[in-house]
Amino acid sequence: MxxxxxxxxxxxxxxxxxxxxxxxxxxxxxxxxxxxxxxxxxxxxxxxxxxxxxxxxxxxxxxxxxxxxxxxxxxxxxxNLLPDGPEGDIDALELLDYVVSTLHMRGATLAMRPDRFCQDPKGQEEVRKSGREVLTVGFERLEEQLGEKEWFFGHMTIVDMAVFYLVHWQPRYDLPLTPRLKAFHERMMERPAVKRALA
Ligand SMILES: N[C@@H](CCC(=O)N[C@@H](CS)C(=O)NCC(=O)O)C(=O)O
Incomplete structure (x- = not known):
């Protein structure tokens, strides 16, 4: 591969x-x-x-x-990287697609790179604001879905990897992470796999 x-x-x-x-x-x-x-x-x-x-x-x-x-x-x-249950792949895709298609593409991309969508500085501010609004709503959704669990589906799955890159971009969109997402990011950063990937 x-x-x-x-x-x-x-x-x-x-x-x-x-x-x-x-x-x-x-x-x-x-x-x-x-x-x-x-x-x-x-x-x-x-x-x-x-x-x-x-x-x-x-x-x-x-x-x-x-x-x-x-x-x-x-x-x-x-x-064991998919959620448990007969619809584990469907459950994973539903949340993965939300993170990638909505929170990344429609949230983080606009908040981090408004210049890709608009030349005018005032317009860029509007684009950035719109991206941050999507992220704010999304973080609440994710916060609720994570709950008191360590991982989004109880054990580590492919969904956690997508949430990880999104929250890892936090300094770039400069929006505070909600408490459970912040703790999730810290937990991920402790993992040897993450350390190797970032090295
Ligand atoms: N929908 C794609 C999005 C991939 C994507 O947007 N990747 C960005 C990097 S985060 C990229 O390659 N950007 C290059 C560009 O748009 O010019 C996926 O799920 O993989």
């Missing part, structure tokens, strides 16, 4: 997941800052020009965080 990622990007969640799984994998750093993801060499492989992307041993390239995470969880069932 080969993971295409970029330090500081949402691919961190997949990197942590792969470290938790502990199977051998290669990493390829795609430098978003210099625009390497839009260069022909990467676009040929992944025309979406995004990270994460995971090259499977059979040669298929997987894109989209929830898809990569679900594939990895299914590939290593002994690691």
């Amino acid at each position: 080969k993971l295409f990622h970029s330090p500081g990007a949402c691919s961190l969640g997949i990197r942590v997941l792969m470290e938790e799984i502990g199977a051998p994998f290669e990493t390829v750093n795609v430098d978003l800052k210099s625009g390497e993801h839009r260069q022909p060499a990467y676009m040929k492989l992944n025309p979406k020009a995004k990270v994460p992307a995971l090259l499977r041993p059979d040669g298929r390239l997987l894109t989209e965080f929830p898809v990569i995470a679900l594939w990895l969880a299914r590939q290593f069932p002994e690691k």
